[in-house]
Amino acid sequence: xxxxxxxxxxxxxxxxxxxxxxxxxxxxxxxxxxxxxxxxxxxxxxxxxxxxxxxxxxxxxxxxxxxxxxxxxxxxxxxxxxxxxxxxxxxxxxxxxxxxxxxxxxxxxxxxxxxxxx
Amino acid sequence: xxxxxxxxxxxxxxxxxxxxxxxxxxxxxxxxxxxxxxxxxxxxxxxxxxxxxxxxxxxxxxxxxxxxxxxxxxxxxxxxxxxxxxxxxxxxxxxxxxxxxxxxxxxxxxx
Numbered sequence: 039x040x041x042x043x044x045x046x047x048x049x050x051x052x053x054x055x056x057x058x059x060x061x062x063x064x065x066x067x068x069x070x071x072x073x074x075x076x077x078x079x080x081x082x083x084x085x086x087x088x089x090x091x092x093x094x095x096x097x098x099x100x101x102x103x104x105x106x107x108x109x110x111x112x113x114x115x116x117x118x119x120x121x122x123x124x125x126x127x128x129x130x131x132x133x134x135x136x137x138x139x140x141x142x143x144x145x146x147x148x149x150x151x152x153x154x155x156x
Numbered sequence: 157x158x159x160x161x162x163x164x165x166x167x168x169x170x171x172x173x174x175x176x177x178x179x180x181x182x183x184x185x186x187x188x189x190x191x192x193x194x195x196x197x198x199x200x201x202x203x204x205x206x207x208x209x210x211x212x213x214x215x216x217x218x219x220x221x222x223x224x225x226x227x228x229x230x231x232x233x234x235x236x237x238x239x240x241x242x243x244x245x246x247x248x249x250x251x252x253x254x255x256x257x258x259x260x261x262x263x264x265x266x267x
Binding site: 149 | 191200202203212244252254255257260
């Protein structure tokens with residue numbers, strides 16, 4: 039059974055860097071074709087894909103966020119880490135961790151709400 | 157605004173069949189697979205349809221997906237009250253670089 043869980047701060051100040059951790063189980067990020075990534079959803083709004091990291095270390099980022107976003111993996115801990123710099127109130131959203139295989143994003147974490155406010 | 161276009165709302169009565177459309181372009185739906193997600197109130201999205209018309213195990217066959225050209229549709233037959241949710245289509249897009257794009261979501265109301 040695949041599970042993913044997001045953890046990190048619920049409140050960050052404008053201009054700060056957001057760091058979120060996704061801890062997963064039920065699969066390995068060393069298996070060919072597997073990816074883990076992030077999707078967010080502002081309150082009452084649509085989903086937005088942020089990026090993915092693949093089993094071989096390759097990364098794909100949303101072009102609109104590439105200058106602010108970094109995703110890394112800690113294989114030994116079954117974790118990936120999101121870093122989003124220069125946070126702004128428009129970045130207030132529920133951040134979801136997702137598992138992907140062969141192009142299908144199929145399993146989601148429960149999400150964590152991050153509010154950006156001074 | 158979203159790269160993929162969905163109607164903001166849809167509705168139906170129990171037992172009816174409803175369809176939700178999703179319109180894209182050559183760089184996304186026109187060249188790659190379509191995915192559908194169901195988001196029940198207050199919960200994380202759940203994969204409903206993958207690769208245009210495939211259902212993950214556990215998804216009832218009342219849900220079906222189709223694709224033609226640069227558009228796709230989700231059909232729900234035998235509508236039930238528990239189907240009331242937000243539905244999102246998604247696809248990979250290669251117009252700028254690899255990017256996963258979503259529709260704006262359709263809120264389905266069961267009357």
